[in-house]
Amino acid sequence: MTNDAAAAPGTPQVRTLDALDERQVADVLALLSAAAQADGAQAVSEQGRLAIKGGHRQGVSHLLAYDDGGVLVGYAQLEDTDPVEAPAAELVVDPERRGKGYGRALGDALLTASGRRLRVWAHGGKSAARHLAQVLGLSLFRELRQLRRPLGPVETLDIKEPSYPAGVRVRTFEPGKDDAAWLAVNAAAFAHHPEQGALTQRDLDDRMGEDWFDPAGFFLAEREADGTILGFHWTKVHQEEQLGEVYVVGIAPDAQGGGLGKALTATGLRHLAAQGLPTASLYVDADNVAAVTVYERLGFTTYETDLMYRTES
Incomplete structure (x- = not known):
């Protein structure tokens, strides 16, 4: 499906598609790469970048902005899969074409496509993104922090080998064997999380197909008696x-509160340090005070902030 928004002379044409062909994928990824180099941060999340390459996905739309010469100057992605929350979007404009109204055109197209119920991410919280949000009439309502800490050699790391409760053992993830059980625990652990808790087998397969995926850095804590997964720490290496990343740490609801999350975090950080990585990072919602406190006690400090804006309705 294609929806070409009418454009007056001198304004961008915005095309809305439910899937991109190979040429469009290449053009969009090149645009994202140029923007990341200029901004020092990705304008589209990992999930969004996977959706660009993955063909049609239910509820996902791609908005491409072209100038009068047919050159791609901007991209936005709209995801309308949450049964409660407003559709979520991310957008980017070619660094060499900014200040010409392309961002506003994409923003207006997103508002129209979403029925003026919209959430938009501004990764890195740049001033230009904050200004665009204001122009579009959006209000700030979520703050996602990227925290970082130094690692260094594992032998001198100030995070010691953790101990686990009696009856709990730690092993690494086995693709194809642990998929369903992990997806179930992840959904339960992040039942109220707008992105992480909704991961599907396709989402897991997409990540396992990426070059960075390494099951040796995907730790599962399980009950020895029956193999039930109680928690996990999935690490990622950039x-x-x-840069090592605490990609996601999750604990089953009935296993929370016993220190399992802290122990798994320590296991993953020691693994990243053993890879010779100098720095570790993670993402956490600013209003998750308990988690922020735990990570700060582990030596993490705020490195960057992503902001989400939304319409009032």
Whole structure:
């Protein structure tokens, strides 16, 4: 499906599609790469980048803005899969074409497509993104922090080998064997999380298909008696940046409160340090005070902030 928004002379044409062809994928990824180099941060999340390459996905739309010469100057993605929350969007404009109204055009197209019920991410919280949100009449309502801490050699790391409760053992994830059980625990642990808790087998497969995926850095804590997964710590390595990430830590609801999350975090951080990585990062909602406190006690400090804006209705 394609919806071409009418454009007056001198204004961008915005095309809305439910899937991108190979050429469009290449053009959008090149645009994202140029923007990331200029901004020092990705304008579209990992989930969004996977959706660009993954063909049609229910509830996901791609908005491409072209100038008068047919050159791609901006991209936005709209995801309308949450049964309660307003559709969520991310957008980016070519760094060399900013200040010409392309961002406003994409924003207006997103408002129209969403029925003026919209949430928009501004990764890195740049001033230009804050200004665009104001112009579009959006209000700030969520703050996601990226925290970082130094690692160094595992032998001198100030995070010691953790101990686990009696009857609990730790092993690494086995693709194909642990998929369903992990998805169930992840959904339960993040039942109220707008993105993480909704992961499907397709989402897991997409991540396992990426070059960075390494099951040796995906730790599961399970009950020895029956193999029930109680919690997990999935780590990620960004090779180009030489950056380790606490990708996601989750604990089953009936296993929370016993220190399992802290122990699994320590296991993952020691694993990342053993890879020779100098720095670790993670993402946490600013209003999750308990989690922020735990991570700050582990030596993490705020490195960058992502902001989400929404319409009032």
